[in-house]
Amino acid sequence: MISEPSRHCAVELQALPSRIGQVRRIISAQLRYWHLDPLIDQAALGVTELLTNVHRHAQPDKSCTVEIELLLDRLTVSVHDHDPRLPTLNDADSDATSGRGLALIAAVSESWGVRPADGAGKSVWFTLPAPCGTSTLPPLAVYGSTTDGPFAFAALETTAQPPARSAVVG
Numbered sequence: 001m002i003s004e005p006s007r008h009c010a011v012e013l014q015a016l017p018s019r020i021g022q023v024r025r026i027i028s029a030q031l032r033y034w035h036l037d038p039l040i041d042q043a044a045l046g047v048t049e050l051l052t053n054v055h056r057h058a059q060p061d062k063s064c065t066v067e068i069e070l071l072l073d074r075l076t077v078s079v080h081d082h083d084p085r086l087p088t089l090n091d092a093d094s095d096a097t098s099g100r101g102l103a104l105i106a107a108v109s110e111s112w113g114v115r116p117a118d119g120a121g122k123s124v125w126f127t128l129p130a131p132c133g134t135s136t137l138p139p140l141a142v143y144g145s146t147t148d149g150p151f152a153f154a155a156l157e158t159t160a161q162p163p164a165r166s167a168v169v170g
Contacts, residue, residue, distance in 0.1 A: 007034055007070040015054035015062045015081070023066055024048060027077075034070055039128050042108045043068065043077050046126050049101035050079040053124070058083040070130060074110075078125035086114050086122060 009030045013019050024044045031040050047066055054064045064081040089102045105112050109126035116122050 008067065009069075010065055010067045012063070012065045015051045015058065015064050017055065020048055020051045020055075023051060027066070027068060030068060031075075036070070036075065036130060038131050039075055042128055043075065045108060046077055046105050047079065049104055050077075050124050053087060053101055054079060054081045054083075057085075057087070059085075073130045075128045075130050076125055077128070078123045080117055080121060080123040082121040084116065084120055084122060086116070087124060 009026075011023055011026055013023060024047065027043055027047055028040045031037065031043060051064070051066070055062060058064070058081040061082060064079055067076075067078045067080070069076045069078075087102060089106065102112070105126050110129050112124075112126035114122055114124050
């Protein structure tokens with residue numbers, strides 16, 4: 001059985017409030033490129049909650065990596081930070097102004113979880129089911145070649161050239 005290749009995108013950043021909006025735009029643009037527009041709102045909400053948790057709780061620093069991966073019919077969004085402490089799902093009071101991030105992720109995602117990272121830190125992830133018809137994704141980029149990416153290339157009209165010839169003297 002031959003399966004579709006996976007699609008992967010990673011962004012390294014400092015989880016600062018000013019960067020969260022930028023990452024949302026990057027994730028949204030990547031999902032549009034993969035023709036996954038119906039997943040943009042859920043993915044952006046989830047990544048916002050995960051980055052906010054890194055900003056508020058992660059020690060010793062706020063550096064992290066956001067990854068999205070499409071494998072067959074499943075989009076996985078994960079955030080890796082350097083803090084080994086695992087997050088907990090809280091029952092926030094109705095008048096609380098925070099503490100609902102993981103509950104929101106659980107509500108909008110198909111599944112979610114936490115895994116300790118090799119060495120230090122952890123990854124918090126969630127999955128979303130990809131809509132039908134994602135098998136017509138744009139081709140994977142190959143370095144050193146032009147692709148059908150987000151840029152349009154004009155086709156150049158060429159005239160027929162005689163075949164190249166070479167000769168070896170001597």
